[in-house]
Amino acid sequence: MSRRTVAAPAAVRARLRTAFGSRLRTGVRWKISAAIALVGALVAIALSLVVHNAARVSMLDNARDVQDERILYAQRIYETSGRTSQFGMKIDDPTMPKELLTKVLAGRRATYVEDHEGGVPDIWAAVPLSDGHILSLHTRFTDRSTTVMRDLDQALVIGSISVVFGGCALGVLIGGQLSRRLRKAATAAQEVARGQTDVSVRDAIGGVVRDETDDLARSVDAMADALKQRLEAERRVTADIAHELRTPVTGLLTAAELLPPGRPTELVRDRAQAMRTLVEDVLEVARLDSAAERAELQDLMLGEFVTRRVAVLNSEVSVTVVHESEVTTDPRRLERILGNLLANAAKHGKPPVEVSVEGRVVRVRDHGPGFPAGLLAEGPSRFRTGSTDRAGVGHGLGLTIAAGQARVLGARLTFRNVAPAGAGPDDPAEGAVAVLWLPEHAPTNTGSYPMLQLPDKYK
Structure with missing residues (x-):
């Protein structure tokens, strides 16, 4: 057997799991409903069988008692008059069942139930x-008893179906309540993950009844509080270290200015300046993480502003204004975002670098190898410069600061790669694009967002 033949079933199973994995996924509501319906169906079937058998046995016992009374009466008639014309009496009937004949030959009066394929038994007595x-006689099971059993079976079937549908409805109600609580908890947990520190999962699910969902919510809240305290402690430590480094780095830079001219002096000055830039960037990241930054808003024409600032930051970058738009934003923070995006494109990408403005959207594109997969999946992370195919220079805070400043502006900063036409998922990209989406309603100076004033007809 070839290796290809052996690997085929595994590949088929993998494709089936990929194709049907998401389709077979169901919510808690339907799982609980199906479980209750299944249990209800099993209980209903078991009870139906028990009731059916108990009713049949009871009716057969009554029929045998009646047949026993008849044989006694027939015996008295035969022994007094010799007649065998009543109740279908027979003497030495050859069709008598062997089991009944054996009991009678032992000298006992006996009754016997003989089943037939049609389902209606014969009641014997001898x-x-x-x-x-x-002396023997036998009669068919009475039509009335057969009708009663048929009606009983019909009632049991209807009752079983009602139990199953009732269980489904009950499962939908119970599962729906649990599902709603879990969805509320998941939504609140996602808000906590996005940085909403004032969100409580326990308060979000609400409700009077306490169950395991509340235990889960309390655990998530406790974990979020612990993570918040740890992140806050790390932020303070980072800010304190950077603040303490600012003074000696400034002194080092000042001392480097006093060194005599020469190549060693230039190297010292360059490294001292790089260290000072790093310290300032770390302090800026710490301020952004503290969520204490507020935008100082101004009205400006976005296309004109971007054209002027890009010309100052990098004169080799071309700017295209597709559609001009007036925005309310913080020009200093917007310039900081543009500067970091252009610096990232210059360090890690390849020329030409192009900037386009379309309404409230600003795009910065280079023609390098593209952003690394980790950045596209998780967003920018501090002190991560990306993969080696993007040169790996710098300290990795530029995009982190740009994303933080975008949050202060209420904007959204996204990253994607430009794939060549007809390229596959594993083919290299032919450029990276950072897109800044400025909001239609900018945040106020206090960090809040203005309320939309609806017309009277919508109130």
Whole structure:
């Protein structure tokens, strides 16, 4: 057997899991409903079988008692008058079941139920006579009893179906309540993950009844509080270290200015300046992480502003204004975002670098190898410069600061790669694009967002 033949079933199973994995996924509501319906169906079937068998046994016992009374009466008639014309009496009937014949030959009066394929049994009764013969009689199970059993079975089927549908409805109600609570908890947890520190999962799910969902919510809140305290402690430590480094780095830079001219002096000055830039960037990241930054808003024409600032930051970058728009934003922070995006494109990409403005959207594109997969999946991270195919220079805070400043502006900063036409998922990109989406309603100076004033007809 070839290796390809052996690997084929595994590949088929993987494709099936990929194709049907998401389709077979169901919510808690339907799982609980299905479980209750299944249990209800099993209980209903079990009870139906028990009731059916108990009712049949009871009716057969009553029929055998009636047949036993008939055989006694028939015996008295035969022994007094010799007649066999009543109740279908027979003497030494050859069709008598062997089990009944065995009991009668033992000298006992007996009854017997003989089942048939049609489902309606015969009720036999026999008694030994004093002259050595056997008197027997048999009748079919009464039509009335058969009708009663048929009606009983119909009622049991209807009752079982009602139990199943009732269980489904009950499962939908119970599962729906649990599902809603879990969805509220998941939504609140996502808000906490996005940095909403004032969100409580326990308060979000609400409700009077306490269950395991509340335990989960309290655990998530406790974990979020612990993470918040740890991140806050790390932020303070980072800010304190950077603040303490500012003074000696400034002194080092000042001392480097006093060194005599020469190549060693230039190297010292360059490294001292790089260290000072790093310290300032770390302090800026710490301020952005503290969520204490507020935008100082001004009205400006976005296309004109971007054209002027890009010309100052990098004169080799071309700017295209597709559609001009007036925005309310913080020009200093917007310039900081543009500067970091252009610096990132210059360090890690390849020329030409192009900037386009379309309404409230600003795009910065280079023609390098593209952003690394980790940045596209998780966003920018401090002190991560990307993969080696993007040169790996710098300290990795530029895009982190740009994303933080965008949050202060209420904007959204996204990253994507430009793939060549007809390229596959594993083919290299032919450029990276950072897109800044400025909001239609900018945040106020206090960090809040203005309320939309609706016309009277919508109030």
